[in-house]
Amino acid sequence: xxxxxxRHVACAxxxxxxxxxxxxxxxxxxxxxxxxxMKNWDIVDEQGICSADKDCxxxxxVCQILDIPFHQVFYVKEYWNEVFSYLLNEYELGRTxxxxxxxxxxxxxxxxLDYAVNNLGADAIATGHYARTSLEDNEVFQQKYIRRPEGxxxxxxxxxxxxxxxxxADHFKDQTFFLSQISQEALRRTIFPLGELTKDFVxxxxxxxxLHHVLQRKESMGICFIGERNFEKFLLEYLEPRPGNFVxxxxxxxxxxxxxxxxxxxGQRARLGGLKDPWFVVDKNIASxxxxxxxxxxxxALYRDLLRTNRVHWIAExxxxxxxxxxxxxxxxxxxxxxxxxxxxxxxxxxxxxxxxMVKPIRAxxxxxxxxxYKGDECLGSGKILRLGPSVYTxxxxxxxxxxxxxxxxxxxxxxx
Numbered sequence: 139x140x141x142x143x144x145r146h147v148a149c150a151x152x153x154x155x156x157x158x159x160x161x162x163x164x165x166x167x168x169x170x171x172x173x174x175x176m177k178n179w180d181i182v183d184e185q186g187i188c189s190a191d192k193d194c195x196x197x198x199x200v201c202q203i204l205d206i207p208f209h210q211v212f213y214v215k216e217y218w219n220e221v222f223s224y225l226l227n228e229y230e231l232g233r234t235x236x237x238x239x240x241x242x243x244x245x246x247x248x249x250x251l252d253y254a255v256n257n258l259g260a261d262a263i264a265t266g267h268y269a270r271t272s273l274e275d276n277e278v279f280q281q282k283y284i285r286r287p288e289g290x291x292x293x294x295x296x297x298x299x300x301x302x303x304x305x306x307a308d309h310f311k312d313q314t315f316f317l318s319q320i321s322q323e324a325l326r327r328t329i330f331p332l333g334e335l336t337k338d339f340v341x342x343x344x345x346x347x348x349l350h351h352v353l354q355r356k357e358s359m360g361i362c363f364i365g366e367r368n369f370e371k372f373l374l375e376y377l378e379p380r381p382g383n384f385v386x387x388x389x390x391x392x393x394x395x396x397x398x399x400x401x402x403x404x405g406q407r408a409r410l411g412g413l414k415d416p417w418f419v420v421d422k423n424i425a426s427x428x429x430x431x432x433x434x435x436x437x438x439a440l441y442r443d444l445l446r447t448n449r450v451h452w453i454a455e456x457x458x459x460x461x462x463x464x465x466x467x468x469x470x471x472x473x474x475x476x477x478x479x480x481x482x483x484x485x486x487x488x489x490x491x492x493x494x495x496m497v498k499p500i501r502a503x504x505x506x507x508x509x510x511x512y513k514g515d516e517c518l519g520s521g522k523i524l525r526l527g528p529s530v531y532t533x534x535x536x537x538x539x540x541x542x543x544x545x546x547x548x549x550x551x552x553x554x555x
Contacts, residue, residue, distance in 0.1 A: 233506025
């Protein structure tokens with residue numbers, strides 16, 4: 139490719155197969171590629187193993203095989219301040235945070251982007267995410283890197299030809315969910331080499347190009363950069379136990395105790411000793427430390443059709459023109475990676491937050507998670523869930539009380555003597 143060699147791309151390497159193949163594909167396109175491994179966590183796991191060291195070795199081997207320069211950067215302090223402290227604070231508030239979304243926003247597509255541009259002199263960055271943008275590669279290299287001050291909303295005329303974030307061709311592997319909080323400025327300078335590929339094809343490319351060491355690794359499933367842990371033990375290293383009661387949502391009876399509301403999320407099975415049937419978390423009262431539970435996995439107390447987010451981060455249009463014009467907009471959303479997209483209606487509030495009304499009630503919505511919005515293949519952005527509407531069970535109880543009130547109190551007729 140003419141002139142491609144002068145185009146310098148810094149590719150984030152995790153030590154896994156996806157980022158390795160991303161770097162390989164960039165190299166095959168003729169770009170000057172630098173592999174960068176981010177070390178964001180430096181504490182050993184329960185077995186005394188620091189998995190980041192093994193990841194770093196694997197990333198370095200990828201660079202050796204591809205014959206590209208290797209750099210390691212340390213964002214331990216930044217990760218602690220921007221991601222992990224946020225994580226702990228959200229848990230203390232009784233919410234269920236998503237550290238991967240926050241990590242992408244503040245570390246990979248902020249600090250790493252700055253490092254790539256200002257320290258390595260890169261023209262663009264790349265990651266192994268399964269996602270696409272509306273820019274062709276050559277358009278990415280034409281972008282100027284300007285850090286803009288954040289206001290409540292971006293000036294609607296400031297960003298012309300805004301870059302859209304699009305789902306990966308492999309919808310099962312699509313990772314736009316995790317990218318739904320990154321900035322327009324970062325997206326303009328990012329290439330996603332795996333956007334048009336399936337996971338199976340990526341593995342095939344890795345096998346054909348002697349990247350066998352990354353193929354043998356199992357998929358990472360734990361907290362971003364921290365890995366898989368005994369979750370309860372891990373959290374209790376950082377948060378004080380705050381014991382409370384498990385309370386039945388149906389009759390308010392105490393049926394067990396727990397070590398802290400932060401150890402449970404909505405829809406999770408409650409660990410209750412001595413009970414034959416499983417109970418599931420349906421609500422939490424942080425002030426009283428009560429966790430409300432119900433006796434089945436699809437109890438109506440688990441289903442809701444209304445939520446409110448914080449100020450939404452819109453990726454391309456802030457907010458979308460349709461939402462500005464009509465104050466309402468139909469779209470789809472998900473609040474967990476790989477869950478099916480659900481139809482909904484957004485109602486815009488003056489402070490940039492939205493009410494989201496679902497077409498049908500959805501199980502186990504949880505405050506702290508992100509509602510990520512889609513129109514067709516485009517990921518529009520996301521907002522953190524702050525409030526939930528009443529559950530189907532609460533509404534049923536209300537209707538039952540209304541019926542009782544309408545029918546009036548039961549009149550007992552005394553027998554005549």
